[in-house]
Amino acid sequence: MKKSIAIIGVPMDLGQMRRGVDMGPSAIRYAGVVERLENLNLEIEDLGDIEIGSADRNANSENNLKNLKAVADANVLLASKVDGVFREGKFPLIFGGDHSIAIGSIAGVAKHFNNLGVIWYDAHGDLNTAETSPSGNIHGMSLAVSLGLGDQSLTSIGGYAPKIKPENIVIIGARSLDEGERKLIKEKGIKVYTMHEIDRLGMTAVMDEAIHYLKERTDGVHLSLDLDGLDPHDAPGVGTPVNGGISYRESHLAMEMLEESKLITSAEFVEVNPILDERNKTAEVAVALMGSLFGEKLL
Ligand SMILES: NC(=[NH2+])NCCC[C@H](N)C(=O)O
Ligand SMILES: [Mn+2]
Numbered sequence: 177m178k179k180s181i182a183i184i185g186v187p188m189d190l191g192q193m194r195r196g197v198d199m200g201p202s203a204i205r206y207a208g209v210v211e212r213l214e215n216l217n218l219e220i221e222d223l224g225d226i227e228i229g230s231a232d233r234n235a236n237s238e239n240n241l242k243n244l245k246a247v248a249d250a251n252v253l254l255a256s257k258v259d260g261v262f263r264e265g266k267f268p269l270i271f272g273g274d275h276s277i278a279i280g281s282i283a284g285v286a287k288h289f290n291n292l293g294v295i296w297y298d299a300h301g302d303l304n305t306a307e308t309s310p311s312g313n314i315h316g317m318s319l320a321v322s323l324g325l326g327d328q329s330l331t332s333i334g335g336y337a338p339k340i341k342p343e344n345i346v347i348i349g350a351r352s353l354d355e356g357e358r359k360l361i362k363e364k365g366i367k368v369y370t371m372h373e374i375d376r377l378g379m380t381a382v383m384d385e386a387i388h389y390l391k392e393r394t395d396g397v398h399l400s401l402d403l404d405g406l407d408p409h410d411a412p413g414v415g416t417p418v419n420g421g422i423s424y425r426e427s428h429l430a431m432e433m434l435e436e437s438k439l440i441t442s443a444e445f446v447e448v449n450p451i452l453d454e455r456n457k458t459a460e461v462a463v464a465l466m467g468s469l470f471g472e473k474l475l
């Protein structure tokens with residue numbers, strides 16, 4: 177049977193403060209994602225973009241949760257859209273938008289599994305809560321929210337919490353963690369491959385371990401790929417770049433190994449910011465990685 181993929185764009189930029197990341201879905205489409213995946217003999221349906229409400233950016237939060245209402249509303253919509261795609265037996269492929277959209281993606285997907293796993297490919301942990309966040313930006317909180325930690329208007333999306341268990345998470349590429357995030361990682365025993373492990377063991381061993389680890393304990397895995405997981409040299413169009421990241425080659429290898437593993441049941445590519453990009457390079461990298469994730473081969 178032909179694998180059927182449904183694309184959902186989420187032009188969200190309210191989870192952080194830099195303008196432009198709302199144009200990520202357009203940039204990724206412009207980089208030719210539909211044609212690229214159709215060439216792999218996949219059936220692609222582009223469902224267009226979720227509607228994002230406006231928020232008064234100056235009316236900021238005393239509670240250290242910027243644009244909370246608008247971010248929550250958009251994620252409610254996204255969760256039900258993703259849920260619908262899943263019910264139709266299709267693979268949800270979501271384009272961000274900032275990383276706060278993982279709240280809705282995971283809420284929509286997790287109810288279809290007893291033990292959803294998550295690969296969080298990112299320079300950051302996104303494990304802050306309002307209490308620990310240095311910025312109040314919700315894109316730095318989405319993984320914590322999926323663990324049931326944070327404001328109730330976010331954790332309750334989809335009508336249940338938590339969405340995932342700490343032991344079903346693997347973070348890959350971390351190199352910038354806040355104090356509270358480090359504490360939470362230790363407390364919950366979250367598996368993290370920092371850049372140190374990637375340098376030391378190599379991406380092959382890291383992915384082998386991560387795949388094996390998730391295969392043993394999960395019945396589906398959501399890939400949440402923040403383009404800032406890659407080195408800014410390879411993916412310059414992101415709002416919170418951190419030097420010393422995962423290379424383009426290593427990322428392709430990671431996607432190829434995930435494809436071989438047949439582990440991934442939904443995916444999102446986030447934080448592409450065309451205003452900060454160089455001639456759409458980062459969107460093109462995202463599309464190239466999707467190619468590998470869905471089985472592109474040279475020979
Ligand atoms: N999805 C992202 N790019 N997150 C960056 C988060 C940065 C920082 N840890 C914060 O909480 O504000
Ligand atoms: Mn990040």
Ligand SMILES: [Mn+2]
Nearest residue numbers: 275298302402
């Ligand atoms: Mn992130």
